[in-house]
Amino acid sequence: MSFRWKRIAPAVFFLAVCLAFFDGLTYVMSVVWKFDFFNPGGDVFTYWKESLTWGLPFHPHHPPGYPWLIAALHTVTRAWLGPLQVMQTFSFLFLLSGALLMIPLCTQEGIAHRGWAMAFLFIAWPFVGSLYAIFPQIDAIVLFLLILGILLAMRTRWVASGVVLGAATIMHPVAWIFAPLLLLVPWAVWVRERKRPSFNPRDIDTKQLLAMTALAVAPMALLWIWQTVVTKDPLWSIASIVQAQVVSQGSLPILDGWIGTVMGRGFSGWAKVGILSLVVLTAVYILVRVFTDRAAPENVRDLYRKIVSILIPAVVLGMAVALNQHEIWAVVRFSKILILPLILYRDRLFGFVPRRLRMPVLGILIGLSFLTQVVYAWYTANVFFSA
Numbered sequence: 001m002s003f004r005w006k007r008i009a010p011a012v013f014f015l016a017v018c019l020a021f022f023d024g025l026t027y028v029m030s031v032v033w034k035f036d037f038f039n040p041g042g043d044v045f046t047y048w049k050e051s052l053t054w055g056l057p058f059h060p061h062h063p064p065g066y067p068w069l070i071a072a073l074h075t076v077t078r079a080w081l082g083p084l085q086v087m088q089t090f091s092f093l094f095l096l097s098g099a100l101l102m103i104p105l106c107t108q109e110g111i112a113h114r115g116w117a118m119a120f121l122f123i124a125w126p127f128v129g130s131l132y133a134i135f136p137q138i139d140a141i142v143l144f145l146l147i148l149g150i151l152l153a154m155r156t157r158w159v160a161s162g163v164v165l166g167a168a169t170i171m172h173p174v175a176w177i178f179a180p181l182l183l184l185v186p187w188a189v190w191v192r193e194r195k196r197p198s199f200n201p202r203d204i205d206t207k208q209l210l211a212m213t214a215l216a217v218a219p220m221a222l223l224w225i226w227q228t229v230v231t232k233d234p235l236w237s238i239a240s241i242v243q244a245q246v247v248s249q250g251s252l253p254i255l256d257g258w259i260g261t262v263m264g265r266g267f268s269g270w271a272k273v274g275i276l277s278l279v280v281l282t283a284v285y286i287l288v289r290v291f292t293d294r295a296a297p298e299n300v301r302d303l304y305r306k307i308v309s310i311l312i313p314a315v316v317l318g319m320a321v322a323l324n325q326h327e328i329w330a331v332v333r334f335s336k337i338l339i340l341p342l343i344l345y346r347d348r349l350f351g352f353v354p355r356r357l358r359m360p361v362l363g364i365l366i367g368l369s370f371l372t373q374v375v376y377a378w379y380t381a382n383v384f385f386s387a
Contacts, residue, residue: 010116015096018123018130021370022092025377026134035381037084042385043137048083060240063223065170066090066138084136091133091140098144098336099123105151105343117362118343124369125336127275127376132333135380139333142172146337149182150308154301156203158186162212169220173241174334176220177319181311183216189303203300245327257320257328268383276328279335280320283313286341289348309341 029035038045050059051070059067074086081089099122103115123129132139145168152161165182168175190204228234248256250263258276262269290309297303316338320331342349353361 014099014116014119017120018092018096018099021123022088022130022134025130025374026088029134029377029381033378033381035385037135039385042135044087044135047136047138048087060237061244062138062172062241063170063220063237065167066141066172069141087136088134091136094144095123095130095133095140098140098147101144101147101151102339102343105340108154109343109346111343111346114343114359117359117366118339120366121362121369122336122339124366124373125339126278126369126372128333128336129369129373131373131377131380134377138172139336142168142175143334143336145171146175146178146182147340149179150340153182153186154304154308156300158204158208158212159215162215166216166219169216170223173245174319174330177315178337179216181315182308183213185304185307185311186212188307189300192303193300198299200300245330246322246324249324249326255321256324257322257331260325261328268379272329275332276320279332279338280317282335282338283316283320286338286345286349287313287317290341290345293345293348305344309344312337312341 030037038048046059047066047070050064050067051074069090070086073090074081074083077086099119102118102122103112106112106115106118128139145164149161149164149168152158152164162183165175165179169179186204186209190206190209193199193204224234224237227237233239248254248260250256250260252259258273261276262273265272287310290306290313293306297306316331316335319334320328323330350358
């Protein structure tokens, strides 16, 4: 019995902390701070409204996958779950699922004893770890799908990875950046590895990669055809997203996300840029350290692992340069995906920290990260949506 309890105790503790933080912060935001989760100016209200008219889900700024999920669960649970509970149920389950993916990843990397700690870091990620599940946006779902797609590819399950990445593309435009690049990585690996004398065709071949690509592209291709037929404009959604998220909203044509954020916004603008700077510095550090690693990849998995660990911070940096002042916070929201290279190249990135101090330092970081989410929740409820 004691052996069994030792095995399940971490899972019980993890779930208890997640539920306590999730429900506790939801209560504080809604009851104490009187926050309206369905503020008409927020995405949560927009997603819910779209789910009620899911048959024609062509919002100009995001794909319809999330409203479809909301509509499906609401249909099944209409009698006993309200709108907020429906959306938070999805967000919470996908948040937990994304965190739990850290456990097989750590096991695969030979650090199974760090699995639960990394799962905690995932839900505690500074400022945004759980908040965008409590404030039920799409982040938890699309991050789960992207990370799952990468993990499946690392295990050379290329076709399954393509299915998952295809699902991500109909959830959020951020997947339109990550998914195509992640699809190119296996092709680059195949081109490089097939020249090796030790190459094993069972690890990766053109049939698998063609199937992966077709299954990843199909959902968005079908949606694009449907949208084109209905709107008579093949570039309707792309043009509106570029206009809303990339085109400068200020007087300067470039770096509007940074310069426009600090101009005329006082302390909150500088604080936002400070947080963005930490994310960018982290991405730069990961990119440089991984790129300059001289250890030669020994097989398909090692090469995929290295390319993806370079690609992820590079995309985060690209978003930091391209997004305008209205959307630049997405860099922080989706920075959680940086946890993958942090795990995959942990010794290269944290070799300067003595091994005996790594867990204590990580524990302190997780505790402080939970605190930053409470601070940001207060700002969201009492400043941002009250302005």
